[in-house]
Amino acid sequence: MRFFITAIILCSQLFAATAAPAAAGAPPRNVILIIGDGMDDQQISIARNYLRGASGKLLLDELPLRAAVGVLTIEDKQDGAPVYVADSANTATSIATGVTTSRGRIATSAGSDLDLPTIAELAAARGLRTGIVTTASVTDATPAAFASHVSMRLCQAPDRMVDINYRGIPLGGCPADLKANGGRGSIAEQLAESSLHILLGGGRKYFTPSAEGASYSVLELASQQGFQLVVDSAELAASDPDGRVLGLFSPGTMPVRLQGENGRAAEPPQPSLLNRLHHYLGSVSMPAPMRCVTNPDAASVPSLKQMTDAALASLSRDNQRGFLLLVESASIDKQAHERKACGSIGELQQLEEALASALDFASGHPGTLVLVTADHSHAAQMVPVESLYAAYPIPIYTPGQLVLVATPEGGLMAINYATNNFSHEEHTGANVPLFGNVEALGRVPPYLQQRDIFTILSDYLGL
Amino acid sequence: MRFFITAIILCSQLFAATAAPAAAGAPPRNVILIIGDGMDDQQISIARNYLRGASGKLLLDELPLRAAVGVLTIEDKQDGAPVYVADSANTATSIATGVTTSRGRIATSAGSDLDLPTIAELAAARGLRTGIVTTASVTDATPAAFASHVSMRLCQAPDRMVDINYRGIPLGGCPADLKANGGRGSIAEQLAESSLHILLGGGRKYFTPSAEGASYSVLELASQQGFQLVVDSAELAASDPDGRVLGLFSPGTMPVRLQGENGRAAEPPQPSLLNRLHHYLGSVSMPAPMRCVTNPDAASVPSLKQMTDAALASLSRDNQRGFLLLVESASIDKQAHERKACGSIGELQQLEEALASALDFASGHPGTLVLVTADHSHAAQMVPVESLYAAYPIPIYTPGQLVLVATPEGGLMAINYATNNFSHEEHTGANVPLFGNVEALGRVPPYLQQRDIFTILSDYLGL
Structure with a gap:
């Protein structure tokens, strides 16, 4: 019976939601997209448990x-073959532009390197305000793909456009994106010159x-x-x-909320x-x-919630x-790349708080679509504290590295990181979840591709 | 517009579906539960790609x-603390009985070892026909938890009730479940004496x-x-x-459909x-x-589809x-335990075929609820073929073991298995997906626990 009543409520909301874009005098349409x-479902389950x-x-x-949501990536050529594990640059590009591209690309096309119009640019061109809030550098791949266009995600600043290297290791560059070469410049410059509110x-x-x-600096450019x-x-x-407003609250990635005791990350089991x-x-x-x-x-x-609240106030005023x-x-x-389970849990908690703000805003502002999704799945996986095969008289342990988290409810959660032997883990290739408020009902099918999110948002905003 | 029309269709079906149990003269209600x-979402994504x-x-x-669906497990005592990674015995028990229990238990309660009534038993008691189809031994944990009750999943046959051992390794037993001790006997005996059709x-x-x-043998018992x-x-x-009908088509687990070329499974990378x-x-x-x-x-x-078709014909006649x-x-x-990605893909293909049969049946028989879910997540994870950190001049490779599958669409899919160093991988702890036909709309919330599936099925069948 509970579900029956839910069904009535959801369906009445669903039909209200699927009506054509609002008539004159109706409230404006807003989108809050949370990434x-x-x-992935491992990270969500880990955070839920904790x-x-x-x-x-x-x-x-x-x-x-x-x-x-299926996560598509292709090789860096036109009509490239599928690549089954993504990075945040190509996935954010799919969501922001509706076009599948290759790893590392920021709102540019695979192979042909064309600039792809983003949902934020299209919205601004139609007179909507646009905003971005992130706990990363604002020049990082996910935010960048909504408001800039470069061939490679590392081209974040004017001094990182050619021959980028890390400790002597050459990591490439974006020479064609230099203004001198007819491009739009680095990600930071493009953000400074963007239409973001x-x-x-x-x-x-x-x-x-x-x-x-x-x-003058890019900061001064933004000020101009x-x-x-x-x-x-x-x-x-x-x-x-x-x-x-341009708020830059830390030199790079913002500090995270939670960490392991004594700053501990995952550690390898120690064999005798x-x-x-x-x-x-x-x-x-x-x-x-x-x-x-x-x-x-x-x-x-500021927390992600504080930034979200400030952005919602600014954008809706x-x-x-x-x-x-x-x-x-x-x-x-x-x-997760750094094998820090507590860190990931705290940042999922931050997402939950920002989501609460978004839902509060939406409940007071009809015509606000709230979607939450992930860009790709990741390395962390919960494994048993006691092996299924514990009866066998041999040491059974995880390859890779392990965190044992003592949960507030009195359990012990074992999380392994075992995608590679490097200092940073890899992403993985599973489809990712997508969540929506009542405005999403009837607009989002049970399974979709990341590029479909672009279409759903465009349609909702009437772009 | 496509979604708007979908919404109309779904809502009309939703209200039809959420009506109270059918009035006299209406067709009978059926449930097809596919596990x-x-x-998990990694396995589904791997199979989709292939x-x-x-x-x-x-x-x-x-x-x-x-x-x-959240997967709950507890320690083997009353009100035991949560255990974050399950096995197929306790998860099938949750689904079949609505009660969360401890690993290895077949429709019995944690600590107190009480027999828990199963959905199949309750349905049979109300005059519904019940059936089970599986590619495992019918005595394996998942089928067993719907129609038998023992304290430990290995107690599959009368000669495996006490002091079970594997190559000299003691694995326990179910002495209290012996008929001589007032129990119901082994899983096979309980199935032979069950009310299954x-x-x-x-x-x-x-x-x-x-x-x-x-x-006489258990086979003869079943015949009697x-x-x-x-x-x-x-x-x-x-x-x-x-x-x-009791169909037993192989001595143990049925042969799988697909395998790696030359029978290959995952292999460890080979360092120089x-x-x-x-x-x-x-x-x-x-x-x-x-x-x-x-x-x-x-x-x-027979394939899973052939068995499903036979069961549907028998149950509905x-x-x-x-x-x-x-x-x-x-x-x-x-x-997946054996690190055989092709094997898992082929068995997911078998599930798809059985699902097609179930949906065909449901379309011809109104009042048939089809649900598909998993019991727990697993070890396989897709990792990049080329590391995110490939620019670094060091060998970056997966710990654990790896399968590189050449897909029919021309891609290369890397799947690692890295939950332990044993001959068989562990399960993992993520929530799992659940899918349903139109009859499920309005009856299944976006997030639920496995024990809720029992309630949904019971309510649907009016038990």
């Missing part, structure tokens, strides 16, 4: 729509170099373009509510001497359990045309 | 309802020992209870359509001598790519009371 970077208990529910779980996150260091061919620059919560709160001779002999010590604790550095920056806001919780992914 | 053992191409859709993806799968070897305290015994497709086709000295030096060879090929042994047994059918594609899991 949990790397937030934050709500295994029997509990995340706010994500309470949303009326849940779908799955508000842009909040980390990455100040990418704005301090001189703009290409200029005697009408952005107020703010660098902390107080300045954000004091900014002109009618003005455009005998076990090193043969893995069926001797014994293997597992890493000690840890709790998740607050990262003190997080207090130095005296706005009769509607808006598009992208909110990214970026370090679910970045902490 | 893909270990069929069977349909990355841009394609599985039949699962076409279903109108997609939800996610049809039971098809593997596991003949568990029925050949003598029934406890008897001079009114089961016709069939052992191949021809006998199945020739069986009395009005009678009860220099790389063995330090993992940043030298080189590492990846396993050669493989295609998936037909396993010739599969021709010796002259039946005014409705039925409950469980269909399990078991070896998605078993092949």
Whole structure:
């Protein structure tokens, strides 16, 4: 009976929602798109276990729509063959432009390197306000793909356009994107010259170099373009509510909320001497359990929720045309790369708080579509604390590295990271979840591709 | 507009579906529950890439309802603390009985070891026909939990009730479940004495020992209870359509459909001598790519679809009371334990075919609820063929073992298995997908627990 009543409510909302774009006098249409970077079903389950208990529910779980999204990537040539594991650049490009591209590309096409119009650019061209909020550098792949166009994601600043290298290792560049070569310049310059109304996150260091061919910095370029620059919560709160805002709250990625005790990440199981001779002999010590604790550095920056609240206030103020806001919780992914389970959990908690703000806003502003999705799946996977094969008298342990998290409900959660032997883990290739508020009902099929999200948002906003 | 029309169709179906149980004269209600053992979003994505191409859709993806299901397990005591990774015994028990229990238990309660009534038993008690179809032994955990009750899943036959051991390794037993001790006997004996109308799968070897305290085999016990015994497709086709059928088509698990070329499974990357000295030096060879090929042994047994078709015909024949059918594609899991990606893909293909039969039946028989879900997530994960960090001049490779599958669409799919160092992989802890036909709309929320499936099925059937 409970579901029957739910069905009545959902269907009445569904038909209200699927009506054609609002008639004159109706409230403007808004979109809040929330991306949990790397937030796959393992990450969601890990966070649920820690934050709500295994029997509990995340706010994500309470949303009326849940779908799955296929993640497409192709080789870097026209009509390239499929590549089965993505990065955040090509996936954000799919969502932002509706076009499948190759790894590393920011709103440019595979092979042909054409600039692809983004949903944020199309919305701005129709008079809607647009905004981006992220816990990454604002020049990082996900936000970048909504408001800039380069052939390679590392081209974040004017001094990182050609012959980029890390400790002497050549990582490529974007020479064709130099303004001198007829391009639009680095990601930071393109953001400074973008039509975004508000842009909040980390990455100040990418704005301090001189703009290409200029005697002023990218920060000054942004200022010339009408952005107020703010660098902390107080300045954000004091900014002109009618003005455009560029908030850069940390040099790079913003500090995360949670960390393992004593800053611990995953650690490899430690085999005894005998076990090193043969893995069926001797014994293997597992890493000690840890709790998740607050990262003190997080207090130095606004939370994702605070940035989201500021962006919603700015975008909706005296706005009769509607808006598009992208909110990214970026370090679910970045902490997973570093094998830091507590870090990912805390950033999923930040996403939940931002989602609560988005749903609050939507409940007070009819015609607000809230979608939450991930860009790709990731390395973390929950494995048994006690092997299924524990009765066998041999040491059974995970390859790769392991975190044992002591959960508030009294359980012990084993999370392994075992996609590679490098200092940073790989992404993985599973489809990812997508969640929506009542406005999403009837607009989002149970299974879709990332490029379909572009179409759904465009249709909703009447672009 | 497409979604708007979909919304109208779905809502009209939704209200039809959520009406109270059918009035007199209405067709009987039926449930077809399909379980893909270990069929998580990685497995589904892998199978989609191989069977349909990355841009394609599985039949699962076409279903109108997609939800996610939390997988709960507890320690083996009353009110035990949560355990974050399950096995197929406790998860099938949750689905079959609505009660969360501990690993290894078959429809019995954690700690207190009480027999828990199953949905199949409750349905049979109300006069509905019940059936089970599986590619595993019919005595394996998933089917067993719907129609038997023992404290430990290995107690499959009368000669495996106490002091079970494997190559001298003691694996426990179920002494309290012996009939001599007031119990119901082994799983095979309980199935032979069950109220099931049809039971098809593997596991003949568990029925050949003598029934406890008897001079006849469990097979003969089943025969005494009114089961016709069939052992191949021809006998199945020739069986009395009005009678009860026990089909045992192989000694244990049924042969799977697909396998790697030359029977290959995942293989460990092979480090060079220099790389063995330090993992940043030298080189590492990846396993050669493989295609998936037909396993010739599969021709010796009926397919999952053939068994499903036979069960549907048997259960629905002259039946005014409705039925409950469980269909399990078991070896998605078993092949993942053995690191055989092609095997899992083929068994997901078998599930798709059985699903097509179920949907065909449902379209011709209003009042048939079709649900498809998994019991737990699993070890396989798609990793990049080329590392995200390939620019770094060191060998980057997966720990654990790797399969490189050449897909029909011309891609190369890398699947790693890295949950442990044993001969068999572990399960993992992510929530799993659930799919439903139109009858599921309005009855299944976007997120639920496995025990809720029991309630949904009970309510649907009016138990």
